[in-house]
Amino acid sequence: MRRYLLSLLLCCLPLTAGASSLTLLSSYPQTMLSHFIEAFEAEHPDIRIDLLWRRPQDALQWLDENNGAGTDVVWLPSWRAFQQLKQQDFLQPLSLHHDVLPASLGDFPLHDSDNAFIASEMAGYGLFFVPDDLERLNLKAPERWQELTDFAWYQHIAMPVPSQVGYAPMLIDQLLQAEGWQAGWSQWLAIAANSRLIGRGSDFVTDQVLQQRASIGLTLDFFAESTIASGGNGQFVYPKQTAFNPAPIGILKRAGNVEAAELFVQFVISHPGQTLLLHPDIRKKPVNPQVYAGRSLANPFALELQTAYNIDQGLHRREFNSALFDAAITDNHQLLTTVWQAIHALPASQHPPLRQQLLNWPVNEPDNNDANLQACQQRHDNNEAEQQCQAFQQHWQQRFQAHYQQLLDHIQSR
Structure with a gap:
């Protein structure tokens, strides 16, 4: 100072x-x-x-x-x-x-x-965890993001909300680009159903893990390595497909x-x-x-990672993706996790069709000329655009809420 x-x-x-x-x-x-x-x-x-x-x-x-x-x-x-x-x-x-x-x-x-x-x-995206905690839970550190969709991770994941945590939008979009729009969002729905959401004002993802409120956290290498250097008993890994x-x-x-x-x-x-x-x-x-060279630290240039990512595309739809995430996940998280838990309380043979029904992503991938994408992109600079983006988010929040509730009613009536 x-x-x-x-x-x-x-x-x-x-x-x-x-x-x-x-x-x-x-x-x-x-x-x-x-x-x-x-x-x-x-x-x-x-x-x-x-x-x-x-x-x-x-x-x-x-x-x-x-x-x-x-x-x-x-x-x-x-x-x-x-x-x-x-x-x-x-x-x-x-x-x-x-x-x-x-x-x-x-x-x-x-x-x-x-x-x-x-x-x-x-800075690269990856997973922070305490190895002893995963071993105690009989969980294995994932090599791919998709492994976190397994119900074994239920309530064990700390996941940042992209509209509230600055580094999270690229985290979300890198999987959408790698897996494709529909498959990527379906995977995020499943991961979010297993997760604690970390928003503005919450503890860091790494703190959630160290305090055992989660067993694994989605974060940047910088935050994880700083936590470890400060005495945190953790480990950080990059999934096979990620972004920097x-x-x-x-x-x-x-x-x-x-x-x-x-x-x-x-x-x-x-x-x-x-x-x-x-x-x-x-x-x-x-x-x-x-x-x-000659240093014992992870070298992104030497790791066998898939790092294909179109940053221009990601920036164009950053706010659009965040609005959709809030509509499908943040604003409906309790209902989403309730349905997710109800599905997995049923016999295993009934899981696949119900999971597919829950995770089916109904929103089409936008192009750069999409009116709602452009409105969300300009929402912080234009009141009219902000209102249009909010209306778009509210529409889909209600659609997802109805979808989750309908499926929950169906499960409970069986």
Whole structure:
């Protein structure tokens, strides 16, 4: 904290002769940023970094209100935010040396096709659990998300709600893309029926597991590894099919100090900068495969994972998917789990047709021109769009509620 108070004081003092300043806009924790700022300033003592910290949801608004002026480098863990900045023509092409960085992880891009921004680190989706707890329950750590649809996992899963937990929308969509729209949603219904839902204001998924309110949690590697490093007796695994969420960095067109900005971005993606991501205070996944060499940590580039994911498609339907998740699952979770439990209380021979009936997904996959998809996509910027998206969600909430209740009545009348 003293480091940042000092920075605020220094910003008001004249620079020494030959020195220059660089303004960095970021939403990363100040602990992480302090390591990068101090390392960069030690390497470039003639450049001082002034940190402009904003929450992720406030950073774009601040840039928009100021038309991108007064900031040199933007560093946010949000591919979506950088796509918006590119669409608004706020970013300038990067002229950096990044030959050692791969263009992608599987089918997942690690830099913009027009070189407007580049990934600085990434986080992958997977499962956190305590091995002894699973062994005690006679459960095996899943290799695929689909294994969590088994009723043996009933009430043992902690699952984040995508409309309330920032990292969850991509978690949901990666399975929809991998399995197909109908099959993917059917699997999420079954997994959700086995789950405790974790929403805004709840404990972290990892805390749910450590406190034995769940036996396994759906989360990001960063949260799991930080928990383990803090003494949590847990383990994290990537399912065979998953996605990685890259965090970009870029330079604004109206940057006042382009030369210093390029030096900072170059430092972040350099081998020393990427190695700094492994610091115990940070624990992020580097995008430079060479940094993993000789270290005992999971290397996403070396794991046999299926990482095919269309991030543009995922971003287009992010809010649409979240509205559907709430309609089918969040708003009807108690009824869904009641039906699920009732089905599995019947003789095993009766399970397949009833499960199929419950998990049949009735909503068609939208294209990018779908009116409700576009309304949900614009819901946070437009009152009319928000009302249309809410009406769409309410319609399907009632449809799912009626479907679950009808099936429950059918089971109870047998």
